[in-house]
Amino acid sequence: xxxxxxxxxxxxxxxxxxxxxxxxxxxxxxxxxxxxxxxxxxxxxxxxxxxxxxxxxxxxxxxxxxxxxxxxxxxxxxxxxxxxxxxxxxxxxxxxxxxxxxxxxxxxxxxxxxxxxxxxxxxxxxxxxxxxxxxxxxxxxxxxxxxxxxxxxxxxxxxxxxxxxxxxxxxxxxxxxxxxxxxxxxxxxxxxxxxxxxxxxxxxxxxxxxxxxxxxxxxxxxxxxxxxxxxxxxxxxxxxxxxxxxxxxxxxxxxxxxxxxxxxxxxxxxxxxxxxxxxxxxxxxxxxxxxxx
Amino acid sequence: xxxxxxxxxxxxxxxxxxxxxxxxxxxxxxxxxxxxxxxxxxxxxxxxxxxxxxxxxxxxxxxxxxxxxxxxxxxxxxxxxxxxxxxxxxxxxxxxxxxxxxxxxxxxxxxxxxxxxxxxxxxxxxxxxxxxxxxxxxxxxxxxxxxxxxxxxxxxxxxxxxxxxxxxxxxxxxxxxxxxxxxxxxxxxxxxxxxxxxxxxxxxxxxxxxxxxxxxxxxxxxxxxxxxxxxxxxxxxxxxxxxxxxxxxxxxxxxxxxxxxxxxxxxxxxxxxxxxxxxxxxxxxxxxxxxxxxxxxxxxxxxxxxxxxxxxxxxxxxxxxxxxxxxxxxxxxxxxxxxxxxxxxxxxxxxxxxxxxxxxxxxxxxxxxxxxxxxxxxxxxxxxxxxxxxxxxxxxxxxxxxxxxxxxxxxxxxxxxxxxxxxxxxxx
Numbered sequence: 059x060x061x062x063x064x065x066x067x068x069x070x071x072x073x074x075x076x077x078x079x080x081x082x083x084x085x086x087x088x089x090x091x092x093x094x095x096x097x098x099x100x101x102x103x104x105x106x107x108x109x110x111x112x113x114x115x116x117x118x119x120x121x122x123x124x125x126x127x128x129x130x131x132x133x134x135x136x137x138x139x140x141x142x143x144x145x146x147x148x149x150x151x152x153x154x155x156x157x158x159x160x161x162x163x164x165x166x167x168x169x170x171x172x173x174x175x176x177x178x179x180x181x182x183x184x185x186x187x188x189x190x191x192x193x194x195x196x197x198x199x200x201x202x203x204x205x206x207x208x209x210x211x212x213x214x215x216x217x218x219x220x221x222x223x224x225x226x227x228x229x230x231x232x233x234x235x236x237x238x239x240x241x242x243x244x245x246x247x248x249x250x251x252x253x254x255x256x257x258x259x260x261x262x263x264x265x266x267x268x269x270x271x272x273x274x275x276x277x278x279x280x281x282x283x284x285x286x287x288x289x290x291x292x293x294x295x296x297x298x299x300x301x302x303x304x305x306x307x308x309x310x311x312x313x314x315x316x317x318x319x320x321x322x323x324x325x326x327x328x329x330x331x332x333x334x335x336x337x338x339x340x341x342x343x344x345x346x347x348x349x350x351x
Numbered sequence: 352x353x354x355x356x357x358x359x360x361x362x363x364x365x366x367x368x369x370x371x372x373x374x375x376x377x378x379x380x381x382x383x384x385x386x387x388x389x390x391x392x393x394x395x396x397x398x399x400x401x402x403x404x405x406x407x408x409x410x411x412x413x414x415x416x417x418x419x420x421x422x423x424x425x426x427x428x429x430x431x432x433x434x435x436x437x438x439x440x441x442x443x444x445x446x447x448x449x450x451x452x453x454x455x456x457x458x459x460x461x462x463x464x465x466x467x468x469x470x471x472x473x474x475x476x477x478x479x480x481x482x483x484x485x486x487x488x489x490x491x492x493x494x495x496x497x498x499x500x501x502x503x504x505x506x507x508x509x510x511x512x513x514x515x516x517x518x519x520x521x522x523x524x525x526x527x528x529x530x531x532x533x534x535x536x537x538x539x540x541x542x543x544x545x546x547x548x549x550x551x552x553x554x555x556x557x558x559x560x561x562x563x564x565x566x567x568x569x570x571x572x573x574x575x576x577x578x579x580x581x582x583x584x585x586x587x588x589x590x591x592x593x594x595x596x597x598x599x600x601x602x603x604x605x606x607x608x609x610x611x612x613x614x615x616x617x618x619x620x621x622x623x624x625x626x627x628x629x630x631x632x633x634x635x636x637x638x639x640x641x642x643x644x645x646x647x648x649x650x651x652x653x654x655x656x657x658x659x660x661x662x663x664x665x666x667x668x669x670x671x672x673x674x675x676x677x678x679x680x681x682x683x684x685x686x687x688x689x690x691x692x693x694x695x696x697x698x699x700x701x702x703x704x705x706x707x708x709x710x711x712x713x714x715x716x717x718x719x720x721x722x723x724x725x726x727x728x729x730x731x732x733x734x735x736x737x738x739x740x741x742x743x744x745x746x747x748x749x750x751x752x753x754x755x756x757x758x759x760x761x762x763x764x765x766x767x768x769x770x771x772x773x774x775x776x777x778x779x
Contacts, residue, residue: 101777104441105463190605191622209605212548214755217608298550301607301751302758317437319741320459321777 098327103320115327126328128303129311132218133287133335136307139222140229140286145278148230152237153263166238173231181295184224185211188296211297214304221305225292229285233278240274241267276347280340287336308332392679393421395446396666397435400426405696406687413686420679429612430550433740440465445669448680451498453489453663454736455743460667461492467668467677469496476681486705489663498665499684502701504629505725506556506660506733509717512647514541514624522649526564529652533601536624543601545614545623548754551747552735553611554602556627558750559660559734561589564653568731575737577771582764590753590760597754607751615639627651630722633715634698648717650724659721661730664701738771739778745770 098115100108119126155166172180187194188210199206210220244267252262290309293299299306299314308328315325398406403426410422425446427435432450437459439445445465451457460466473479473496478487486500515522515532518539523529533543548554563571566585573579574586596602603609603617615632617623619641626632636643650657668680686692690710693700702718703709711719735743746767752758758766 103463104437105465185608185610188605189609191603191617207604209607212605212607212609212755214751214757297608300551300748301548301755302748313434314741314744317434317441318744319739320437320441321741322441 094326095330097323098330100323101321102323104316104322105320108323111323115324116331118324119327119331125303125306125311126308129306129308129328132306133289133308133332135218136222136289137283137286137339139219140282141279143222144226144229144282145233147226148233148278149237151230151234152241153267155234156238156241170231170235172228175228177225177228177291178295180224180228181292184227184292185296187224188220211305212301214301217297217301217304221293221296224296225289228292229282233282236274236278237271240271244270272347276344280344283339284336287332308335391419391421392675393423394448394672394676394679394683396422396424396680396683397427397432397446397449398424399432399450400428402699405692405699409687409692409696410683413683416686417682420682422679422683436460447672447676448499448666448668448684450501451665451667452736453498453665454732455739456736457490457498457665457667458492461495461497465667465670466497467670467672469499469668470494472496472677472681480707483705483707483709485661486663490665498667499681500663500665500705501684501688502631502664503705504631504662504664504701505721505730506627506629507648507650507721507724508625509618509628509632509646509648510625511618511621511645513645514621515647522647523652526652526654533596533599537600541621542603542617542623543625544596545617545626546602546606547609547611547614548607548747548751549610551744551750553614553627554606554750555734555743555746556660558589558593558746559731560627560651560653561592562586562734563658563660563731564651565589565592568655568658568729571731575732575734577775580764580768581771582768586764586767587761590749590763593750594753594760607754615641629701630715630718631701633712633717634700634702637698637714643714643716646717648721648724650728656728658729658731659725660733661725662733662736663705739774742767742770742774 097108099110099112101111101115102108151169155162155169175183186192190196190207190209190212193210195210196207208216211217248270249262249266252266257265288309289307290313293305293307293310294313297305299310308331312325312328312332315321315328317325319325396410406424406426410424414421433456436445436449436451440460440463445460451460469478473487478496482500483503486503487496489503490496490498490500510522514520514536518535518541520532520535521528523532536543544557546554546557562574562585565588566574566583570579570583570585574581574583603623614623614626614628615635618626619636619639628635630648633643633646636646650659666680666684668677672680688704690704693702693704694710694712697712697714702712702715703722711722731737734746738746746763749758749763749766753760753763
């Protein structure tokens with residue numbers, strides 16, 4: 059009986075300790091999220107009177123908004139590129155940097171370094187790298203005698219991929235560190251046993267290392283998809299969504315609608331669709347992987 | 352176990368939602384002004400970071416001279432301040448005073464009751480005698496004085512005199528001569544016009560001159576006030592000519608995504624010969640330690656009286672300011688825009704001051720020329736202040752699409768007109 063009393067006491071005090079955090083969480087996360095859903099059902103300039111329009115904002119987005127369609131397609135391309143390229147490259151770096159070699163600590167810092175730069179600074183750096191007249195890339199091709207001068211970010215055919223490469227330069231650091239932590243958690247005994255059993259390096263990687271990194275993959279893929287859907291700074295800084303919407307993303311379009319055109323309800327509807335897209339991908343993925351466990 | 356999993360999933364979902372939605376749903380704070388424990392009136396001021404080197408010492412001096420007022424300043428870049436003010440407006444956190452432009456950019460705050468109505472204050476303090484009437488008019492919306500005029504700007508073509516001399520070029524007086532100048536420069540490996548399309552507005556400065564040339568003053572003004580459709584031959588011809596200039600390489604390679612704040616680099620290093628800029632460019636040239644004597648100005652030969660585009664800048668005051676705060680704001684503005692400070696930090700001002708009898712800056716030779724040309728030739732409101740932002744953005748997209756060959760120049764006017772109709776339908 060005495061023990062049970064203590065448990066009850068502990069629970070009450072736990073609730074009390076949680077209260078400040080709960081108030082903050084409710085006021086800056088939960089309430090704004092539901093308030094945003096509410097706003098998306100209105101026509102509102104952010105200041106004046108709100109006019110209830112039901113699902114009109116959503117219907118207009120899907121029925122006749124070409125920029126919105128472009129933004130969705132660009133975001134989907136960005137997600138695919140992120141999963142295929144960013145994850146593969148960061149895993150590759152993590153595997154290399156997990157090996158014992160001289161200067162390993164330096165290279166870990168070196169490849170992680172872009173991750174700590176503000177995305178807007180990344181955009182400025184890469185705008186100069188891509189400059190058609192004095193940028194590094196075109197100058198490099200010229201220096202080695204190859205006539206391959208391109209308008210990397212001004213050409214709508216290449217701009218999205220050019221912006222992605224700038225983002226990739228910065229984005230590999232975070233998943234690389236997660237993979238590195240995952241790789242270090244794998245017991246050397248398991249790999250040694252596989253080696254004794256005659257498994258080659260490639261087989262060890264695909265049949266031992268990858269399956270043992272499953273938990274890391276769950277986190278990396280979920281965070282990469284979230285980041286890919288809300289990518290903003292580097293796009294805004296490099297191209298502002300242009301040229302002619304070629305790099306328009308849902309986040310940049312939402313920002314324009316809410317904060318530049320004062321179409322707060324319409325822009326918030328874009329944000330809600332971004333959330334739904336995240337849910338559609340992430341919740342079944344996390345749920346499926348959790349079930350397997 | 353199952354409950355734990357459901358809770359974890361719910362929390363993960365909420366976190367995902369919060370990464371996107373939490374920024375949209377915040378609501379009101381205070382007016383951004385504040386009292387002070389020391390009894391001084393504290394006022395906040397948002398302005399452009401290009402002026403920081405002048406504003407920092409001016410604020411410091413003002414605060415030390417006025418113990419009863421404390422000014423705190425924040426800086427933003429050209430496009431950043433537009434966004435920051437919009438965000439602050441929707442969350443009721445505008446500062447006590449903020450830099451703004453006239454036209455559609457400034458009128459948003461007036462239309463939504465966010466700016467202090469200065470009409471009676473202006474009357475009591477004889478602003479009509481104090482300020483240039485054009486500048487004061489551009490700060491007046493619906494007959495309400497809604498801003499403290501800080502500059503009146505005229506845009507023309509800045510050119511490198513030494514490059515023109517090197518190739519025996521004269522300042523063009525007709526559009527045909529202008530095209531000939533461009534052709535000669537290009538033949539000699541000089542890109543005629545320095546421009547940069549990131550955010551659209553710098554390229555727009557040239558396009559609006561072409562529209563003025565093909566449409567003429569009357570039609571151009573009517574289009575800007577939405578009294579006439581943009582879907583017309585003049586707009587089509589202007590976009591066709593713009594496309595022709597792009598194809599001939601009259602703008603720098605890859606200009607569409609270059610930063611408009613960097614256009615001086617190409618002119619300064621001689622890669623380009625001309626740039627559409629306002630009279631403040633003299634200050635920029637001096638700030639960047641270039642020889643101002645190498646730069647001249649002329650009005651683009653757009654036909655008729657060769658009208659030039661113009662716009663005003665002002666400081667708007669928060670509608671929630673108390674009388675004390677308003678007095679503090681105006682006192683600071685009077686100090687900031689005093690002739691003494693303007694002389695001391697001339698390159699950080701868009702001189703001359705918009706006063707009734709302005710003094711011309713001695714070390715900026717093109718300023719009086721531009722002002723006089725504006726007076727003689729007449730002016731029209733710069734396009735991104737004449738049009739609402741969402742319509743101007745469609746025009747910017749058309750600039751990109753036409754330049755990249757994604758759009759027929761003849762279709763641009765229809766797209767802009769559709770945006771105007773959509774804007775009117777939403778705001779009618």
